[in-house]
Amino acid sequence: MGLFDGIDTAGSGLSAQQLRMDITSEKLANADTPGYRRQNVSLQSIGQSFGSILAGAGETLASASGGVEVSGVTADATPDKLVYDPSSPLANAQGYVPMPNVDTVSEMTDLIDEQNSYQADVTAMQTNKQLFTQTLGLLK
Secondary structure, eight states: OOTTHHHHHHHHHHHHHHHHHHHHHHHHHTTTOTTOOOEEEEEEEEESOHHHHHHTTTSOOTTOOEEEEEEEEEEOOSOOEEEEOTTSTTOOTTSEEEEOOOOHHHHHHHHHHHHHHHHHHHHHHHHHHHHHHHHHHHTO
16 A cells, blocks of 8 residues: 555545536536536546455555546436426427426535535545654654
8 A cells, every 4th residue: 555545545536526516516507597408427436446445454455545536427318397488589389498407406415415525535635644744753
């Protein structure tokens, strides 16, 4: 296990959660914008899974580093909500305007989850920093 593996893992989480928060903020900002397509962020793990690292805890951890990365940002495939507004220039022949399928309550819930995950990664980085500082103090 390398000296900076913990910081690298937390840093990858910070980057991924920042992108998720950016996309969620974009969804909330465009919740009432006709023609906007909701986007979803997909994440995937890097390196070994936590379970496999834990299973081999007594063995060497030479390749225990990991983290998370964004595997893609895709447009949501669910159909738009139709709002009746025949005076809109975007209305179809029946008078309905396609509006994004953004549910502000669920997006706010996702944003809280993303903020908590981001804060957990910040805490992990601070813990690594404290461990480095204490280790350097022992070497004096």
